[in-house]
Amino acid sequence: MSSSTAASGLSPLTGAAPLSLCAREPHVPADRLVAEMVPPPRFDGVRFATYIPDPNQPSQAEAVRVLEDFAAGLGGADTASAGRRGLFGFGKGRAKAAKAPAGPRGIYLDGGYGVGKTHLLASLWHATPAEPARKAFGTFVELTNLVGALGFQKTVETLSGHRLLCIDEFELDDPGDTVLVSTLLGRLVEAGVALAATSNTLPGKLGEGRFAAADFLREIQGLSAHFRTLRIDGEDYRHRGLPEAPAPFSDEQVTKAAHATANASLDAFPDLLDHLAKVHPSRYGALTDGLAAVCLTGVRPVPDQSTALRLVVLADRLYDREVPVLASGLPFDRLFSEEMLNGGYRKKYFRAISRLTALARDAEGLVESR
Template identity: 55%
Template sequence: MPTIEHLTERTPHVSPEDLLDGFKPSYRFGDVSFDSYIPDPNQPSQSAAVTKLREFAESMAPAGGGFLGKLFGKSKKPAKAGLYLDGGFGVGKTHLLASLWHAAPGPKAFGTFVEYTNLVGALSFRKTVDVLKEYRLVCIDEFELDDPGDTVLMSRLMRELSDAGVRLVATSNTLPGSLGDGRFAASDFKREIQVLADQFDVVRVDGEDYRHRGLPEAPAAFDDGVIESFAAERFPDKTIAVDDFAALSEHLQRVHPSRYRQLIDGIDVLVLHNVTTITEQALALRFVVLADRLYDRDVPIVASGALFSDLFTPEMMSGGYMKKYYRAVSRLTALARNGQLAEPVS
């Protein structure tokens, strides 16, 4: 029999050390490497990107050996102190960024743009700088431009880290272009980080544009009376979180998003009763973070009520945060297809 828990009964207390311990590639990128990245032979920029990132990792290795090498040796230094991976969605930028993190010497941090802004919210800006400036490498996945305040904050954080000698590598957050303006390019990134721009080398990663693939189709709605028994039969001996959507939504507003990773710690499956469309932007943005954490850990979802394609209002899906919402819909739908149709999450 499965173990039943409720996310609404969890209020994780997370120390700064616990938060920082989570700044590493997620489960799905936990074992990737440059060797496991298979470049498309029709896209030479992909092979070139692997070479560039390998060289960047090697440049961080201490030069020389033995006592004198340790005493006088310095790390090899590339022409630029930072890299920006510029490319469309689904071409393997996160795989490459995680491979760099695995290959580079530590201490090092790997997180999404949102996770770093949440870290600042949890620790304060100055504490975050003081902690991260002791790192050799900071990787920022899915750099976002949809919130001017957060973009300015991250630009300032990156500037202070760069001044402290920390290497920085970033990718852009990109989603289907047919759903908006498509990816933002290196020129946009460099414009936003201003004084740091000349410290970044742009690495193109071309490939099939995700906009041509579309969003996964949401599975048919479940009868609310059977979702728990279905999940118990399908996932025996697992830990299943069973929650009412309205109650969970209220709970999420009392838990800082930086703690959502710990909120779902140990949960194998999520059962949600009576999903409804979210109409409040603040809650919607918190649900985006929860969707990312669930996706990071491949947590299957079994749900009743509204389909995840209707989780956010049409206004949200066409507004300033549309990229976040489309990402959340795509990821939650993939997890629902896995939970209800046994379809692998890609």
Template identity: 60%
Template sequence: MPAIEHLTERSPKVSVNELLGGFYPSPRFGEVSFDSYRPDPQQPSQSAAVSKLREFATSVNEPEPSGFRKLFGGGKKVATRAGIYLDGGFGVGKTHLLASLWHASSGRKAFGTFVEYTNLVGALSFRKTVDALSGYSLVCIDEFELDDPGDTVLMSRLMRELADAGVKLAATSNTLPGSLGDGRFAAEDFQREIQVLADQFEVARIDGEDYRHRGLPQAPDALDDAALQERISSYSGGVLAEDDFGNLIRHLADVHPSRYRQLLDGIDAVAWHNVETITEQAVALRFVVLADRLYDRDVPIMASGTTFDHLFTEEMMGGGYMKKYYRAVSRLTALARQGSEVAS
């Protein structure tokens, strides 16, 4: 039998320093580089994006001269814009490239998702977050959300103050699935939402298809609970977190999303009994954060009940937060495929 733990019995306590110390690429992207990115020959925008990011890394590592050096022309001339924005659909490698930029840049730097930064502000306060990050050379924001007006305004203000402090910024976001091929949809939305910062960002468009579905099998068939229990019994990959799905989503309400990373510490796979469609928006949005942290850590999922393509209601999948839910379904399905393999 595997070593069994239960996420519902975990309530991690995280200090401010531990929160700040967690802003680095996940293990999934812990050793990526520009050289390890494999551009699709049929998508020249991918190679072009790599070139732009290499140049941007130079601007982080060799900042523009100031004072007497600037007055008398000292220093190497590099890119001058405060930020770069990677615009593209799901699964075209934007996070890989953003993490590669982080690895290629020197100095103090932070890497996190849009949600992780908003959670950081919630945990520290806006002013303390600005003070903490103003001394960084680079702040990377993955999966910038364009569907939450309040949080978008908050992050726009944070980015503006960091840019004023001389911090270089890099961001990614996802074009909605129904908008792929519609030109600069996401880029235009991004530039409109961040308003005065827009002119300081260079946009790098990345075209391509979702790599998570290139040549991969369809989502695994739904399991009944007896079949799930058999898979749990045969699992031998390390520590398995086994929970009832209903109990898990109720427990998530008592754990701040900024601690979901620590909630999964030491977990090698998860097993959920009786997965069911989530019908409450607040519950669904919390679960999206957990899905992201599971995907960051490449944690296989075994589950009984409904399949993940029915995890959220039709209204959610077509509503204002559809981008979050499409991303979560894509990621959870990929992890469920892995779960079916490790238990086979």
């Protein structure tokens, strides 16, 4: 390495210093939030045919069958128009001018993390016979962020013309979300929009352990009434038959890999946690724009619940975008305290551990040798 290169901090391989998440403060216009309501890159190519059911878990193959029928039922007549007439059916039935069976107008995929719920939800989006502009896909957080950006009435108007709304990682973290989402989905169902959602929590149990859910029982029951629950059993496919999570690398290895990898970011983990508090979670996807890898030094346990929940959102956006994560410090399964892992948000934290572990495996190739 020349003295000038060393002094500048530039990599001899990439010719540029690593990027920094902490230096980014993205601003996301509302129209981008709407335009990006499609399956993320990781799930852009998935289909029902690419989902491999566990032969020991019959519910997985059954879920594929039910969802294929559900998608077929969204073809033909305009579902939104049919919905405004109060007509909607499951399976291979079509909207007709006569009475249709009463009941929920959506499917709710319930199951543990890593059983392929997002794969199936994205497959449903792809299989639904409608133009991309008439079907929407986003996480629960992205949906609530959309309401924050557009306003409630504009969100209703924007989504009412859709044939299908897919909501991934459906959770209720506070009373405000409960009332907001209950009202929003009620309006969309009235407009004839079909719903599909994934979660680790049964719809009637949403909010438990996080706030006084009993005080909002009417809203929660109203949400539950919109869905037919489809249980998916199984083990986390990300770790099925795979070795244990890779041990963290050294600071030197992570730093060297960051300098040697084009479009990689390099940040101290504590600094990143502080920065996330200054960026709205709706912008975490934009925070990762153009990144080939995220390199973190000094990973340590997150200090509090608010910080932990922000990290969960970042982990989801990195996983969606298939961005490898190379880290030093503690392994990812030690990010959250025992109290957190036994609390009301435990399923979010286990999902984050699962996804970060998968991304850590993806990053192993960035380091030539230990």
